[in-house]
Amino acid sequence: MSDRVKTITMDIVEAVRDVMRKHDVTFAEYRAGVGHLIKTQEAKEIPLLLDVFLNSTVVEIENRQRDGSKAAIQGPYFREGAPRVNDSLAIRPEDEDQPRMVMRGRVTDLGGSPVADAVIDVWHSTPEGRYSGVHGNIPIEYYRGKITTDENGRYECRSILPVPYQIPNQGPTGELLEKHMGGHSWRPAHIHYWVHAEGMRDLISQAYFEGDKYIEDDSCNGGGTEFMVPEAYEDGVRVMEVDFRLDPAAVRAEAAE
Structure with missing residues (x-):
């Protein structure tokens, strides 16, 4: 016991x-x-209900023990088995005409030294606000991937832009939020990250897009403007530059004792 x-x-x-x-x-x-x-x-929405109301609280508790980049909510749509990628996440043929983005940045330790060979799981929604491996039989290889940092701790990968979307709102969770609580079920457009590196504490985070009206009114109580990336373009491509500073794994061990 x-x-x-x-x-x-x-x-x-x-x-x-x-x-x-x-x-x-x-x-x-x-x-x-x-x-x-x-x-x-x-309705099989227990994980959704818990994430809507409680995920952000666990993140708040965890961030008290972080000196580097802060964590953000993970959400229920992470899936194991995403492919390793180099230049681009896989894009469905029907989405080839969608606006593009480039995700790039640098992973370092607390002292600013580069973390080479860090693996970053990234995943984001389709233009319909759905997730591969979860919704509509979309194969898991789309809009998910594992990116590896180079010797300078840098990473770069391209994809299409995700969109703001409603979490499932036709079931009891949506009914609770909208009908009984007078709220809404929208999330801002975002990218999910899960950074892994040997000797470092894992970091689960998100990035939001400047100009999205749901950043400060997220139905899942997400990270807010702290995780917002300023609007910038290169050759018509939205640039999402996000750096990560990782805590050593020892910090986590000591905190758990």
Whole structure:
């Protein structure tokens, strides 16, 4: 038995009980809430629901222990098995006419020294706001890839621009956000990154596009303007230059003791 699991579980339960007492939750309201959770489970949206409301809190806690680049939410659409890529993520034939972007930057340690051979998982949405390997039988090789930094810690890869999109809003999670809470289900256009390097602490992050109206009003409580990349173009191609400063892996080990 894990004392930590028991302690956290009971603290969560007591926090929920305190909220119920504070608002004099009725039996009918309680049953309605249970029913909504059952619908969420039947729709296979439990991971989505948890990420919408809680992923950003875990990121906030983790960032207290980081001296380098800050982490951002991962979201539910990362998939193992993305291909290694060099110059470009795979683009579907039907998307060849879409606006282009170049993703580039540098990976360093806290002292500014380059981190060579770091592997960066990148993934982003299709022009319809969907993800390969998840939605509509889109093969996993599209709009995902593993980029490796060179001896100077630099990386560069091209793709098409992702778009703002709504998280699934026809199910119980969307119903909760829009109907019952009066909110919305939109996310800003973004790129996901997961940086791995030997001897370094992994970093999960995102990059947002300057000018997107959902950066400060993200339905998933994302990172905000701290993760926004200024608008810049080269030969009509949007430049998304994002550098990463990695903490040593030892920091994580010490923090966990």
